[in-house]
Amino acid sequence: MLNLTPSSSTPLVAQITEGIRSLIDARSLKPGTKLPSIRAFAATHSVSVFTVVEAYNRLVAQGLLSNQPHAGFFVNRISTKAQDKPSDERHPPVFDADWYLQQIFENRDWPLKPGCGWLPDDWMFADGVRRGMRKLGTEGLSLSGYGEPMGLRALRQTIAQNLAQDQLISACSDQVLLTHGASQGLELAARSLIQPGDVVLVDDPGYPNLMRLLRSLGARLIGVSRTPTGYDMQQLQHLLESEVPSLRPKAFFTQPRLQSPTCSRASLAQMHQLLKWAAQHDFMLVENDIYADMDASHQPSLASLDQLDRVIYLGSFSKTVSANLRVGYLLAREGIVQRLTQQKMLSGLTSSEVAERLVHNVITDGRWRKHLKSLRERLATTHEKVAARLQALGFELYCEPREGMYLWARHPRIADSMTMVAAAAEQGILLGLGRLFVVDDKPTNWLRFNVAFSDDERLWQWLAAW
Structure with missing residues (x-):
């Protein structure tokens, strides 16, 4: 059923669970298929019964298998991959406060997200x-x-x-x-x-x-x-x-x-x-x-x-x-x-x-304060780079703090930043719509740029061409 490698650094339990998962994903094991009994699997693959028990139990916990008393282990009728597969269709977002509260967090997989409010993983501790x-x-x-x-x-x-x-x-x-x-x-x-x-x-x-x-x-x-x-x-x-x-x-x-x-x-x-x-x-x-x-x-x-x-x-x-x-x-x-x-x-x-x-x-880790110092220095360097590139494209900066996460900017040729944000969203770019941040919810030409997510050449190519 599977080719296991006892000498591999990957534990046998992980090899079995990943191997069966791959067979299910590839439809080689179809929904409803009964798997070999624990003892039969162990004998066929020369592994211990305890190893197979652990692997099967993990697959049950992950929703890939079901354990039917006195009958055995079966592939679930609906695989978790089918349940969790995200839609390839990106619906045009509605840019209002509800969108900011929900969509900005649901769509963490946007290719570019200079409008988000967090730091990239590799900036964290x-x-x-x-x-x-x-x-x-x-x-x-x-x-x-x-x-x-x-x-x-x-x-x-x-x-x-x-x-x-x-x-x-x-x-x-x-x-x-x-x-x-x-x-x-x-x-x-x-x-x-x-x-x-x-x-x-x-x-x-x-x-x-x-x-x-x-x-x-x-x-x-x-x-x-x-x-x-x-x-x-x-x-x-x-x-x-x-x-x-x-x-x-x-x-x-x-x-x-x-x-x-x-x-x-x-x-x-x-x-x-x-x-x-x-x-x-x-x-x-x-x-x-x-x-x-x-x-x-x-x-x-x-x-x-x-x-x-x-x-x-x-x-x-x-x-x-x-x-x-x-x-x-x-x-x-x-x-x-x-x-x-x-x-x-x-x-x-x-x-x-x-x-x-x-x-x-x-x-309380001894390196925590060193991390904060490094983070501040990295933000300062990135602030200067992003500010210079925005100004080179004709953007006006509200201020140049050289610290913190954001730059608030607008372009004199853009009357309402909504048009730019909507066009960017069609290309998988999440910009920070200025209208979301003003009290009276009126159109504005301001945009919020998260500098840590703005140091990407694809963003600048799109802004230059827009």
Whole structure:
């Protein structure tokens, strides 16, 4: 039935499972075919019965075989390959907030994706993750219960220590709440602060998923315009000093540094003034600082200036360890953290202790800080290359940060970037549609470029020809 090689470095169990899988995929073993009994297979191929049992059980677990009591093992009627085979047809995407939330993540196999919001695999700390997984396997992890409500204490302590050292945020581990990514942290903060009809300030342009979340809670969004040097302070002051009571904000959700999509950063003076206004006009600040590890200058944050008085601070390991692990964190005053912990438990119980232990192993790896330094240097080099090529094609850059993940750019000959995005999608190129990021959802000619996915000659050939 199969040609097995006992001297091969590939274990016999793997040879059997892959061999039978190949025969099923090639239709040499058709659905419904009965396989030789375990003892017959073992005798024919001169292997142990235990080897065949393990191989057959793996194939059953993978859905390729079924085990019928007192009858034997049979090829499943519907193969997993037939079930999982993706359609070759690429349907034209509908470019709206729903598309951004779902399609951009479903279609990770786009040939080119300069519009995505994550880093390529080879930019991540893969070696550290592998070492962390091996260590995880030796730690005697309990699989019978849920994690702690606030998340793994050891990771919370490490986060508090690192933030005190790197970001000058003084907080104890009981002020750190681990979340299912920064997205859950944003949702918890929003649900605790916002009631239907409340005015909420957001960066404009800003984070589409956040805007959609806030609108789903009944919030009235008012955009605070970003500038290449931070906030439009005149607009914000005018808004806050309005005599119309209905315009008084309940909260401001913002990214002061390396903001998405513009990668601009607010100045220290602007952040001091923003904190004064928050106290004067009695609103909370929710600081989404998920790109902090990419900041070579370690600029102060709102949380470090305020020490969590009026600031809820959010971070994540999605951009530097793995988005798949979905481990984020939130810091706030202890009273607020206790309330948010209850919200977390109500919506999804605890977060994954397995993922949190793995992340803890990764960020306590001796090479973690070296990885972050290397990542910042690589981003800086790539920023310069991509910025130069965009400008050579006539694009205007919003700013040139030389750090972080993004460049916000537009071409003077393009009135609405939707036309370019739609044309690119037909060629398998995922561009970052500017309209998704603006508060009023109006057409715009801006585009967001992820520099790590923009250093590809095929993209530049298409842009030059468009």
